[in-house]
Amino acid sequence: MMDNMEKLMKEQTEAFVPSLPESYSKMFEATVSNLKRRAADSEKNKPARGERSFAKPLLAAAAALVLLFAAAIGILFARPALAAEIPGVSGLVYSVAPTKEASEADAERIKELIEEAFHSLIFADYDRAERCFRDGYMTQRENYLAALYLYSAFNDYGDFTSDVRAEVGEAAQLELGELRMEQKAFSYTVRFTLDIMSVYAQWGGGEDTEMIGSKECVVSIWENTEGMFIERIEILAEDHQYIIEDGQPLIENIPSTNEGFALVPIDEAIRDYILFYSRHYGLNYGIDMLNGIIAELEAIPAAPEDKAVRLNILQTELEKAEGKVVQKYLPYEQIASELIHRFYLGEKNGEMSEFSDILEHNEDTDLFLVEAYHNAESTALGLRTRCDSVKVIVQLNELLEETDEFIKAKFGYHYELPYRFVPDEADEEIIVMSGSRTVTLTIEKGKNGLLIVAVEPEYEKELYSMIRAAAEKYKQQGYSWQEAGQMVADELHQKNLRYLEWLENEAKKTPEERARETAIGLAGELMYQYWHSSRGIPDSAVNHFTERTEQTDLFLWDTLLAAESVLLGVREPLFEKVECGTEELVEILEETDEIIKALIHTSVEVKGDGIKHIEQDIILTVRKDEPEFKIIGFENPSEDCLFLKELEQIAERYKAQGCSWQDAGRMAYEEVHERLENLANGG
Amino acid sequence: MDQRTYDRFFSSITDLRGDLFAYAFSITKTREDAEDAVHNAMVKAFDGLSGLRSQNKLKPWLFRILKNECISILRQKKRFAPLPEDIPAAEKRDESGLDLANCVAALGTELREAVVLYYKLGYSTAEIAKLTGVPRSTVMSRLARARELIRKQLEGENYDG
Numbered sequence: 081m082m083d084n085m086e087k088l089m090k091e092q093t094e095a096f097v098p099s100l101p102e103s104y105s106k107m108f109e110a111t112v113s114n115l116k117r118r119a120a121d122s123e124k125n126k127p128a129r130g131e132r133s134f135a136k137p138l139l140a141a142a143a144a145l146v147l148l149f150a151a152a153i154g155i156l157f158a159r160p161a162l163a164a165e166i167p168g169v170s171g172l173v174y175s176v177a178p179t180k181e182a183s184e185a186d187a188e189r190i191k192e193l194i195e196e197a198f199h200s201l202i203f204a205d206y207d208r209a210e211r212c213f214r215d216g217y218m219t220q221r222e223n224y225l226a227a228l229y230l231y232s233a234f235n236d237y238g239d240f241t242s243d244v245r246a247e248v249g250e251a252a253q254l255e256l257g258e259l260r261m262e263q264k265a266f267s268y269t270v271r272f273t274l275d276i277m278s279v280y281a282q283w284g285g286g287e288d289t290e291m292i293g294s295k296e297c298v299v300s301i302w303e304n305t306e307g308m309f310i311e312r313i314e315i316l317a318e319d320h321q322y323i324i325e326d327g328q329p330l331i332e333n334i335p336s337t338n339e340g341f342a343l344v345p346i347d348e349a350i351r352d353y354i355l356f357y358s359r360h361y362g363l364n365y366g367i368d369m370l371n372g373i374i375a376e377l378e379a380i381p382a383a384p385e386d387k388a389v390r391l392n393i394l395q396t397e398l399e400k401a402e403g404k405v406v407q408k409y410l411p412y413e414q415i416a417s418e419l420i421h422r423f424y425l426g427e428k429n430g431e432m433s434e435f436s437d438i439l440e441h442n443e444d445t446d447l448f449l450v451e452a453y454h455n456a457e458s459t460a461l462g463l464r465t466r467c468d469s470v471k472v473i474v475q476l477n478e479l480l481e482e483t484d485e486f487i488k489a490k491f492g493y494h495y496e497l498p499y500r501f502v503p504d505e506a507d508e509e510i511i512v513m514s515g516s517r518t519v520t521l522t523i524e525k526g527k528n529g530l531l532i533v534a535v536e537p538e539y540e541k542e543l544y545s546m547i548r549a550a551a552e553k554y555k556q557q558g559y560s561w562q563e564a565g566q567m568v569a570d571e572l573h574q575k576n577l578r579y580l581e582w583l584e585n586e587a588k589k590t591p592e593e594r595a596r597e598t599a600i601g602l603a604g605e606l607m608y609q610y611w612h613s614s615r616g617i618p619d620s621a622v623n624h625f626t627e628r629t630e631q632t633d634l635f636l637w638d639t640l641l642a643a644e645s646v647l648l649g650v651r652e653p654l655f656e657k658v659e660c661g662t663e664e665l666v667e668i669l670e671e672t673d674e675i676i677k678a679l680i681h682t683s684v685e686v687k688g689d690g691i692k693h694i695e696q697d698i699i700l701t702v703r704k705d706e707p708e709f710k711i712i713g714f715e716n717p718s719e720d721c722l723f724l725k726e727l728e729q730i731a732e733r734y735k736a737q738g739c740s741w742q743d744a745g746r747m748a749y750e751e752v753h754e755r756l757e758n759l760a761n762g763g
Numbered sequence: 764m765d766q767r768t769y770d771r772f773f774s775s776i777t778d779l780r781g782d783l784f785a786y787a788f789s790i791t792k793t794r795e796d797a798e799d800a801v802h803n804a805m806v807k808a809f810d811g812l813s814g815l816r817s818q819n820k821l822k823p824w825l826f827r828i829l830k831n832e833c834i835s836i837l838r839q840k841k842r843f844a845p846l847p848e849d850i851p852a853a854e855k856r857d858e859s860g861l862d863l864a865n866c867v868a869a870l871g872t873e874l875r876e877a878v879v880l881y882y883k884l885g886y887s888t889a890e891i892a893k894l895t896g897v898p899r900s901t902v903m904s905r906l907a908r909a910r911e912l913i914r915k916q917l918e919g920e921n922y923d924g
Contacts (some may be wrong), residue, residue: 112773282835649907
């Protein structure tokens with residue numbers, strides 16, 4: 081069954097590629113003739129066998145010495161790597177060596193070296209990185225910044241998306257484009273465009289490759305008898321200057337010495353970093369950061385003249401930033417700061433803050449108070465951890481409207497809430513939850529002072545958006561804003577009580593009950609991931625909690641084929657989105673301390689033409705290994721997996737011929753895959 | 764270098780005559796550049812033959828050299844993504860053919876490369892992975908993405924290729 085799309089693709093491609101022009105055929109024949117002639121000439125110039133020179137014996141002794149010397153030099157020029165570490169000779173070889181394009185063989189080695197080094201820097205594997213570099217690589221500024229950039233470009237990117245990411249180790253893809261490699265003796269200069277991509281699975285189905293960085297890079301490589309090593313990486317970009325040493329976890333991962341820190345000129349980097357944060361989080365935050373960095377710089381043992389230069393630059397930046405703060409807006413920033421501060425304080429203390437002196441309770445502020453109350457109650461009931469303190473910095477970002485009576489403006493604020501965290505048998509840790517948001521406030525300029533009369537937070541997918549949607553629904557049904565607000569508050573209160581009850585019930589469960597629940601709970605997740613793969617996503621999370629055994633092998637191959645059949649164009653995805661998977665225990669078939677085997681009914685909600693559910697019966701065997709349970713057996717009595725039955729029949733045939741289950745499974749997969757490829761090719 | 768090695772080289776590239784042109788065209792999008800790239804690649808491959816360890820690697824090695832030559836030519840000419848100007852007159856007469864050819868021409872280089880290798884030259888995904896030096900799953904993803912983009916283009920949706 082050939083997809084119409086496949087036919088269309090063939091037609092399009094045929095139309096795109098022209099038939100071989102006559103000029104090409106002539107060129108091709110001429111080139112082949114020329115090359116054949118060159119090949120024949122090189123054969124002819126080989127010395128004929130049996131030929132003797134009567135003159136050679138007389139000059140043999142002197143010539144031998146000359147040849148020996150020439151050969152040594154020749155070897156060094158032909159294999160300059162040999163000369164790389166010979167004092168005096170290396171310089172000579174380098175100076176007279178021509179600059180030429182690197183050979184294909186060397187190009188392959190260089191590409192492998194660069195990919196190895198960049199991968200190791202992205203994943204902070206500095207032991208591995210060190211093997212790719214010549215000595216002391218972190219003391220070179222460009223290498224240090226390149227390492228910081230590569231690490232943060234990839235790892236920080238994930239923090240700013242709301243999409244589910246695949247495992248970091250599987251999700252980095254590097255592409256080195258437009259490689260240009262020059263060689264001069266034992267030294268290579270490589271220029272290329274580095275594309276860093278993140279491959280991730282999205283909630284609701286689908287997979288995407290996201291370009292998270294595309295930079296021009298120049299890498300200097302040096303070769304000796306032991307191999308090739310990177311000397312220097314230069315990433316030609318501006319944004320990597322945003323990365324500086326300011327106590328972020330990144331710094332702890334890099335084994336830099338004090339010399340390493342001192343060697344990094346932090347003038348431009350600091351300035352750009354501060355500007356970047358100021359633009360996003362507000363000038364006040366930027367000023368705070370500058371003050372913090374000045375304090376840190378004064379504390380470090382760098383050379384006095386060095387510190388003086390940098391302090392001067394930082395002080396200048398600080399004055400410029402402070403000069404940009406608009407004094408007349410300070411009162412509004414203060415009342416906004418008070419509002420936000422009391423909001424988080426209520427959450428910290430588990431007690432609703434008093435707002436009546438700064439906020440009028442009306443339809444435009446009611447839902448803000450509903451959210452504030454809910455957060456405080458959650459803490460009071462023990463459903464949230466209390467933070468230690470509240471730090472908020474607020475700045476007026478944009479004036480929307482101003483009259484003599486009121487001001488309406490967008491405020492940006494940055495909050496920091498440190499939490500005390502004690503992992504099992506570990507020292508206490510402080511984790512700081514922080515973030516930056518915006519809120520639009522309307523502030524009345526009354527005779528007795530300022531009063532906030534409208535609050536409109538600007539962020540999506542948060543509790544406030546849900547509260548607002550629920551209240552709107554009630555208002556549309558005819559309820560007043562007061563009634564709608566109260567009804568939403570009551571719903572949130574009930575939700576808290578239900579959560580509290582669930583927590584109390586959970587606390588009463590025995591370890592055996594919890595283990596059984598965890599094991600059975602894998603079933604819904606497994607089938608969710610299976611149908612998610614069937615939309616064309618080959619790197620399935622099914623593998624994360626399924627061990628490859630004789631009882632799961634064919635199911636894992638089935639999952640891969642489900643994805644590949646879509647990628648090959650043989651099959652369209654059956655639905656647009658896979659929402660969630662649930663499970664219901666039907667019968668425990670076997671249970672020991674180590675394993676549980678159960679018949680489970682699963683239901684996966686999918687969206688295509690409307691919402692429907694895929695109902696299946698599966699038999700799972702789960703090994704109860706703390707902390708991660710593993711599925712070690714899978715059966716599908718309802719026979720509704722896509723390729724499993726076919727795989728089982730083929731694998732049985734191979735096993736009957738004496739193949740191991742591993743070989744039988746793989747060959748069954750390859751047979752089905754080949755059939756799908758033939759279908760895709762019109763066979 | 765022995766004669767047998769040369770003979771195998773010439774035999775291989777002659778067999779690949781059409782494939783080399785199609786592949787080069789998929790990257791350069793003009794006949795002249797594709798011809799130049801193939802010529803340069805043949806000469807470079809001949810010169811570098813002694814560095815090739817195994818004859819089995821000749822094909823992917825040759826395709827890599829060709830790709831680098833194409834990129835080199837494009838850089839020199841600073842080409843972006845124009846429509847091919849040398850569409851044969853016969854094809855221009857066929858309105859739907861012209862539209863369809865533009866869809867492939869408007870794809871990004873890597874998608875176009877995979878599409879031509881797969882749909883025109885008939886290489887399997889595993890073979891394309893070896894020729895282009897990327898994982899097989901990447902090849903499959905690129906083909907799926909190309910199909911999706913072309914489908915959207917034909918349905919009149921905008922995309923950025």
